[in-house]
Amino acid sequence: MILRKKLKTVAGLDIGASSIKLLKMEKKEGSYTLQALGIKEISIDTMMEEEIKDRDALIFNIQSLVDQVDPKIKDVAISIAGHGVITDKITMDKKTGIEAEQAILFEAEQRSPFDVEDVTIDYQIIKIDEETNKMDVLLVAARNDYLKIYLDLITDCGLNPVIVDTDAFAIFNAYELNYQPYPSKVIALLNVGFDTTNMIFLKDGLYHSARDVSSGGRAIYEAIIKEFRLNQEMALKVMKGEIQGSIDQDMLKATVIGASDELLSGLEMGFSYFKSSAKVQNVDWIVLSGGGVLIPCLSEFVQSKLNVPVELVNPLRNIDYDPEIFKEIQPEKIAPLLVVAVGLASRKVE
Numbered sequence: 001m002i003l004r005k006k007l008k009t010v011a012g013l014d015i016g017a018s019s020i021k022l023l024k025m026e027k028k029e030g031s032y033t034l035q036a037l038g039i040k041e042i043s044i045d046t047m048m049e050e051e052i053k054d055r056d057a058l059i060f061n062i063q064s065l066v067d068q069v070d071p072k073i074k075d076v077a078i079s080i081a082g083h084g085v086i087t088d089k090i091t092m093d094k095k096t097g098i099e100a101e102q103a104i105l106f107e108a109e110q111r112s113p114f115d116v117e118d119v120t121i122d123y124q125i126i127k128i129d130e131e132t133n134k135m136d137v138l139l140v141a142a143r144n145d146y147l148k149i150y151l152d153l154i155t156d157c158g159l160n161p162v163i164v165d166t167d168a169f170a171i172f173n174a175y176e177l178n179y180q181p182y183p184s185k186v187i188a189l190l191n192v193g194f195d196t197t198n199m200i201f202l203k204d205g206l207y208h209s210a211r212d213v214s215s216g217g218r219a220i221y222e223a224i225i226k227e228f229r230l231n232q233e234m235a236l237k238v239m240k241g242e243i244q245g246s247i248d249q250d251m252l253k254a255t256v257i258g259a260s261d262e263l264l265s266g267l268e269m270g271f272s273y274f275k276s277s278a279k280v281q282n283v284d285w286i287v288l289s290g291g292g293v294l295i296p297c298l299s300e301f302v303q304s305k306l307n308v309p310v311e312l313v314n315p316l317r318n319i320d321y322d323p324e325i326f327k328e329i330q331p332e333k334i335a336p337l338l339v340v341a342v343g344l345a346s347r348k349v350e
Contacts, residue, residue: 010162011036011069012170012344013062013076013154017047017194017218018236018291020061022069022076023341025319032177032346034321037329038069039337044221044232049195049214050082052149062157077163077344078154079170081196084146087168087210088139094128095135108139118144126207138207140166163347167191167198168210170343175287177346178317181205185284188271188308191339192292194218197263199270203278211273213266217292223259227251240294253297260298264305271306282308289313293336315342 011024024036042061046054066073088111095103104123109116119141127136147164154161165173171191183205191198197213217239225235228247237243238252271283286308292298293312303310316335319342331338 010075010077010345010347011073012341012346013078013159014170014338014340014344015047015058015062015078015150016291016340017050017196017216018042018044019337020065021338021341022065022073023338023345024070024073025342025345032319034316034319034326034331036070036073037321037326037331037338038065039329039334040065040068041236044194044218044236047195048218050080050084052153055153059153059157062154062159066157066159073159075160075162076154077165077347078150078161079165079167079340079344080142080147080150081167081198081212082214084143085166086141087166088141089126089209090137090139091134092137093135094130094133100125104137104139107137108141111139120144120147140169142166163344165344165347166210167196167340168200168212170340171198171289172200172202172207172210172343173346174315174339174343175200175202175313177342178313178315178319179287182285186278186280186282187285187287188274188283189287189289189313190267190302191290192216192263192288192295192298193290194221197266197290197292199267199274201274201278201283203280208278209274211270213263213270215263215266216290217295219262220256220259220295220298223255224252227255238296239291241296249296256295256297257301260301264302267302267306284308286310287313289315289336289339291337312336313339315339 014021019039019041022038025032026035040061046057090107108121122140124138125135126138151161171189175189187202189200193216195216195218197216199211201208221235224238288299288310299310314335315338
């Protein structure tokens with residue numbers, strides 16, 4: 001959404017709080033093919049709440065992942081989220097060309113809670129209503145100091161950050177790439193990360209709004225450590241469902257549910273705000289992604305608490321790949337974790 005340049009090939013680099021994902025695709029004759037893919041776990045102390053705590057370690061891990069996946073990768077698309085980024089949607093009179101750009105940027109300056117000199121602003125027209133002569137415009141504002149931290153980080157990794165998007169738009173792009181829109185359904189895309197959960201709402205088959213919840217898997221991780229007296233490595237394995245026999249599953253379920261209160265409260269508040277602003281009674285469907293998909297019982301708990309059917313996303317649904325080439329990483333098993341990376345990599349062909 002920000003700092004866009006037209007390039008033939010970029011790789012999607014998703015820097016998360018517990019892992020980094022790097023993905024590269026190619027588009028030929030209307031279809032996508034996976035060219036390169038890698039995922040690297042990082043210490044959960046490297047980043048916290050979208051803030052980089054150990055810059056040197058993060059640079060080392062990004063460089064190691066690039067070397068592992070494809071050392072020739074230089075141009076990357078990254079995304080940002082959290083307190084340094086805001087999004088808003090406005091409805092205004094339909095305009096075109098320079099007149100439209102000037103009017104949109106004027107509106108953006110009036111709405112941004114930051115000083116306009118301190119932010120980078122971008123926009124996208126998402127809907128034009130010819131009958132009312134109105135258009136819906138999506139606004140994005142990123143604090144320059146926050147943006148610079150990530151741009152400098154990527155540059156110091158020896159990479160070119162040619163596209164900076166938001167997590168929410170990347171998730172939406174990945175969904176649009178792999179699923180048919182349902183104009184009659186109201187859909188929520190939930191990406192449960194380690195520190196942040198992204199909510200993206202679709203109405204009438206179009207992007208409507210997004211909201212971030214400052215909660216994710218970290219609270220569950222800390223509760224598992226405390227309840228079962230495990231070290232960090234074992235706790236992460238439990239969170240991914242890799243350890244079952246030696247863990248009391250009923251106690252694990254109770255631990256996950258108990259530690260999810262803040263996350264679920266944030267989701268309920270986000271759903272309530274969306275339904276009020278969009279003037280809808282219900283959300284029909286939830287598409288779940290992110291590392292939270294792997295946490296035992298969490299998807300079932302989300303479905304039960306919000307009383308909305310849940311489907312796990314597959315961002316590789318419409319992307320061809322040779323299983324033999326990627327047999328060590330097995331993309332189908334980690335697909336829900338790749339949604340942001342896929343959305344970023346798809347930007348290269350726009």
